[in-house]
Amino acid sequence: MGKLFIPLQVLFMLLGTLFWTDEASAIPPSAITSGQNCLGCHATADNMPGLYKQYSKSAHYEKNVTCIDCHGAQADDPDAFQHYETFISVIVSPRDCQKCHETAVKEFEVSQHAKARELVTTGVGAYFLNNLAGSRHFGDDAKYAAGTNGCLRCHGSEILMDKNGHPTKETWPNSGIGRKNPDGSMGNCASCHETHEFSAAQARRPESCAICHNSEGGDPQIETYSASRHGTTYAAKSGQMNFHSREWVVGENYSAAPTCATCHMSATRDMPATHDIGKRINWSALLQETNSIAVQEKCGLPVGLKYEQPAPASEHRENMEKVCSACHSKMFSGHFFKQYEMEVRLIKEKWLEPGKVLFQLVTEVLQAAEKEKYAFLTHPIDYTWFGMCNTTAKAAHTGAAMMSPGWTEKGNGGFAAAWYSSYIPALKGIIEKYGDSSDKEVEKRVKALREKLNEIMNKKAYSGPWDIKETTPGK
Ligand code: HEC
Ligand code: HEC
Ligand code: HEC
Ligand code: HEC
Ligand code: HEC
Ligand code: HEC
Ligand code: HEC
Ligand code: HEC
Structure with missing residues (x-):
């Protein structure tokens, strides 16, 4: 099918080009750069009839904004190419819309x-x-x-x-x-x-x-x-x-x-x-009071972009x-925001902050042990912690923000499950693996991690026993 189809298509395109080029050359060059000319041809061209139909339903069509208003280009633009008698670009950037939609x-x-x-x-x-x-x-x-x-x-x-x-x-x-x-x-x-x-x-x-x-x-x-x-x-x-x-x-x-x-x-x-879209967000996904991208910071992962909104968060x-x-x-909405803030604090204070300290300490152990061979995202624990921060904590936060009890529960439950069944066991495994290292630096780092882990896990929030009276109002 392909072999037969291609020559036919080429022939068809060639005929089309000849036909349209002939028509275009009958018109003075200045007129070709007018929008009407683009439309005159595109409305009848066999190519892309669907595209033209979509366009003809638009507010732009109603107001006589045509192809050239968005696709028109100067010959020396990096994205300009000659299309029949004029220069156009297939790339249309916000700058092309700006001349008519400054505010947006x-x-x-x-x-x-x-x-x-x-x-x-x-x-x-x-x-x-x-x-x-x-x-x-x-x-x-x-x-x-x-x-x-x-x-x-x-x-x-x-x-x-x-x-x-x-x-x-x-x-x-x-x-x-x-x-x-x-x-x-x-x-x-x-x-x-x-x-x-x-x-x-x-x-x-x-x-x-x-x-x-x-x-x-x-x-x-x-x-x-x-x-x-x-x-x-x-x-x-x-x-x-x-x-x-x-x-x-x-x-x-x-x-x-x-x-x-x-x-x-x-x-x-x-x-x-x-x-x-930042103008109405106080805590971004990323659990920081300002509007910066903070998953990285809150989780102790490599920080890239830092972005602050000009207006105060309040x-x-x-x-x-x-x-x-x-x-x-x-x-009603005031109480909702207080409920949501409780969730933000829970994720931040119970899970992300202590988890981050442990992640930084375990990274120091791995760096000391692997020296110049160390690379982030090559150890199981990197993925465990990244997933907990990026997916699980975000599910809880997004669930609370957009009022979905199921997703809030998925995030909270998922974080606890990952903490006890993956993260803490993985930390213990690394302590065990490097525990009797003869390298002084490794020994020092393992000790720091072990002490911090014990300190955190001995807190009541992680070790229980818990009492329903403390966690449920009215019980
Ligand atoms: C003589 C007919 C004709 C005129 C006039 C014409 N076009 Fe086209 N245009 C076509 C055809 C046919 C195609 C399909 C692809 C091709 O053959 O280049 C096309 C393709 C395009 C593409 C896609 C290019 C690509 O390679 O992806 C854009 C964008 C475009 N036209 C915009 C315009 C604008 C803007 C004008 C007015 C300045 C215009 N056209 C004038 C016939 C025309
Ligand atoms: C309001 C501005 C606007 C108008 C008017 C407009 N376009 Fe576009 N067009 C765009 C934007 C935005 C894109 C997306 C291009 C990109 O990725 O940068 C695009 C993409 C295209 C593409 C490539 C995408 C595809 O689906 O093949 C073609 C072809 C095209 N336009 C042709 C036309 C033609 C022909 C007309 C006139 C009938 C027209 N455009 C009118 C803004 C416009
Ligand atoms: C995140 C999605 C999104 C993006 C990206 C986006 N818009 Fe919009 N735009 C919307 C929504 C939603 C509305 C409707 C707002 C309302 O309810 O009136 C809208 C409305 C508009 C309107 C009509 C109302 C007005 O403000 O005059 C224009 C014009 C507009 N957008 C232009 C743009 C331009 C230009 C860009 C690129 C810089 C852009 N939009 C990018 C979502 C978007
Ligand atoms: C040459 C001027 C011009 C350019 C360039 C232009 N627009 Fe528009 N746009 C208009 C006009 C005029 C309207 C109709 C406004 C009205 O009815 O008040 C409009 C309306 C709109 C609307 C609202 C449509 C609706 O549903 O009500 C959107 C969205 C929009 N433009 C987006 C864009 C985007 C995105 C670009 C760039 C890709 C663009 N425009 C480029 C002039 C332009
Ligand atoms: C009833 C209003 C409401 C609706 C509907 C809504 N949101 Fe939100 N959204 C919020 C509130 C409130 C926040 C939290 C703001 C804060 O932290 O101050 C938020 C936060 C966000 C955030 C940042 C935090 C996060 O959860 O990652 C994104 C992204 C977001 N919304 C996108 C969306 C999208 C996409 C939709 C539709 C599928 C949507 N929102 C529907 C009110 C809404
Ligand atoms: C083409 C992809 C895309 C579309 C479509 C899109 N967004 Fe986004 N949005 C993103 C990305 C990626 C980010 C993160 C960007 C950043 O923070 O620098 C983001 C960030 C946001 C944020 C800020 C979140 C925060 O944590 O502070 C909000 C709110 C948002 N989007 C709402 C919307 C809404 C509402 C729509 C639809 C009207 C929409 N977005 C459409 C990709 C998209
Ligand atoms: C389906 C669309 C989509 C894809 C695919 C996607 N992202 Fe995102 N990404 C988003 C949106 C939307 C946000 C903003 C989320 C929010 O604010 O809640 C975001 C946020 C981010 C952030 C900042 C917040 C954070 O979680 O740390 C980073 C970094 C990021 N993405 C990197 C990536 C990388 C790397 C890939 C590919 C491996 C990727 N994204 C693939 C949509 C996407
Ligand atoms: C366009 C109207 C509208 C807007 C705007 C709106 N809501 Fe709602 N809201 C509703 C409707 C409809 C319901 C479902 C019926 C009900 O319980 O009142 C609802 C329900 C709720 C609930 C009850 C959820 C539950 O599971 O019991 C909360 C909380 C809520 N909205 C908070 C907000 C917050 C916060 C905002 C602003 C960020 C907001 N709403 C914006 C219409 C709206």
Whole structure:
């Protein structure tokens, strides 16, 4: 089939090109650079009829914004190539949208979303990606596989261009949220606004966040939301949400249930919509009072990106409370936030802080024993602790934040199970393995680890006996 098909296709393309080039050369060159010309041809071209139909449903089509307004390029742009009589680029960056959507672009640029690529290329993210990818020792371009098909599809690739102004196959297609574009800008508006409809209505739905915010990538926000009362109410009433309304103010244009966008982005009566998703977050996933990426710090893992929001964290909480107050009383949501904070403290104080101290001490033992051969992410305990921090603690935190009791329990129960059945036994195993080392440095490090482990595990919080009266109000 392939052999027969290819020549036919080539012939077809050749005929098409000749035909269109002929038509185009009949028009003065200045007119070719007009948007109408792109449309005139693309509306009738046999290529990509679906793409044109998507576009023709958009607000852009209504307002006469055409292909060239987004794809137009200067001849000397790194991503420009000649398309018939004019220069275009297939890459469209936030900078291309900026001339008409200044506010959205400015807000996006300062958000955590625009920094997402840096998370993968620095600190623990870089260790993890290198480790999965098999590093440079692995054959040809297979070394890019893990990043290209995995991490960078969510976090964003750096788009590289070939000498013809076409993006390279390793780096594009990619709609990662913190993508690095050839013009130096970061991010990609098409992460949430699918081409070519660019609809606000679609982005307001929780599904548009789910491509990235899901448990398979270690970030179970769509699952926690779906298993919360908000998510189940949304599922029952999504037909009553008025998604296509031009203004989408919670409590005015809709009231059935909140979606991700409602709480993190869309407008309330007294607060405009924002593309800066950090503006309403007080504790980020990563369990730190400011908005920096802190899993690394809280877990004693290699720190990469540090990111601080300009506004004080308390202001972020007030912003979020404005959303709740469209549907709930101040006392109701106020109590909720206190309940959530209890969970944040539990994970932080009972599990992450002592676990981090032990991880640092065990790392010192391994470093002393393995000397220059030591590498992070080559020992079982590295994976145990990374998984506990990155997946299990995050499940508990995200479960509490998005009001999903099942996920909170999964995180809390999972952490305790990993602590007693994997982490502590692994620490003891390493103490035993290096316990009678003749190397003075190793001996010193093992002693420090053993003493700390005993000190922590002798505390009542880890050794019991426990009393239900102390842990359950009213009992
Ligand atoms: C004469 C007809 C014609 C005109 C005029 C035309 N296009 Fe195209 N365009 C096509 C066809 C056919 C394709 C399919 C791929 C190809 O043959 O290059 C295409 C492909 C594209 C692509 C994808 C390129 C790639 O290699 O992935 C973009 C982007 C594009 N056109 C934008 C534009 C813009 C912007 C304009 C106006 C400046 C325009 N087109 C004018 C016919 C046309
Ligand atoms: C509002 C801006 C905008 C308009 C208008 C627009 N595009 Fe695009 N287009 C984009 C964005 C954003 C992308 C994603 C490119 C990237 O990854 O950087 C894209 C991607 C593409 C692609 C490559 C992706 C694919 O699915 O093959 C083609 C081809 C394309 N556009 C053609 C067109 C044509 C033809 C028109 C006019 C009918 C048009 N575009 C109008 C913004 C626009
Ligand atoms: C399915 C999409 C997806 C994939 C695939 C993915 N991530 Fe993430 N990642 C996210 C999201 C979403 C967040 C933000 C989570 C939050 O704030 O709760 C995140 C956060 C992070 C963080 C910072 C927080 C933390 O947990 O330390 C790092 C580092 C990170 N990712 C690295 C990686 C690496 C390395 C890979 C590939 C091995 C990867 N990610 C694959 C979506 C993804
Ligand atoms: C994280 C997902 C997401 C990304 C990424 C995103 N948007 Fe949006 N955008 C939304 C949501 C959700 C809405 C609807 C807000 C509301 O309810 O009114 C929206 C609405 C809009 C609107 C219509 C309302 C307005 O503000 O005028 C424009 C224009 C817009 N976005 C442009 C952009 C541009 C430009 C970019 C790239 C810098 C971008 N968006 C990136 C989610 C996103
Ligand atoms: C030449 C100006 C121009 C450019 C460039 C442009 N837009 Fe728009 N955009 C508009 C206009 C005009 C509207 C309609 C606004 C209205 O109806 O008030 C619009 C509307 C939108 C909406 C809201 C659609 C809805 O459902 O209500 C989104 C989302 C959006 N644009 C995203 C983008 C993105 C993303 C880019 C870059 C890839 C982009 N725009 C580039 C002019 C532009
Ligand atoms: C293409 C992937 C992608 C999509 C789509 C996406 N996000 Fe994200 N989001 C990420 C990544 C990756 C991060 C972590 C980036 C960072 O912290 O630098 C993140 C971070 C966040 C954060 C900050 C978390 C924190 O711990 O402080 C919030 C809130 C958020 N996203 C909400 C949303 C919402 C709401 C939507 C949908 C309207 C959405 N995102 C769509 C990838 C995505
Ligand atoms: C009812 C409002 C609400 C809805 C709906 C909601 N969130 Fe959240 N989200 C919150 C609150 C509250 C926090 C915690 C904020 C804080 O720590 O101050 C949070 C935290 C987050 C965080 C950072 C912490 C973490 O859990 O990793 C991300 C990322 C996030 N939400 C994404 C989403 C996504 C994606 C959806 C939809 C699938 C969603 N949220 C739905 C209210 C909501
Ligand atoms: C658009 C309306 C709307 C918004 C906005 C909203 N909620 Fe809700 N909330 C609901 C509905 C509907 C329910 C389920 C019915 C009920 O119990 O009232 C609910 C239930 C709850 C519950 C009960 C959960 C349980 O399992 O018992 C809590 C807690 C809650 N919301 C907190 C919040 C917080 C905190 C915010 C702001 C971050 C918020 N809600 C924003 C509509 C909303």
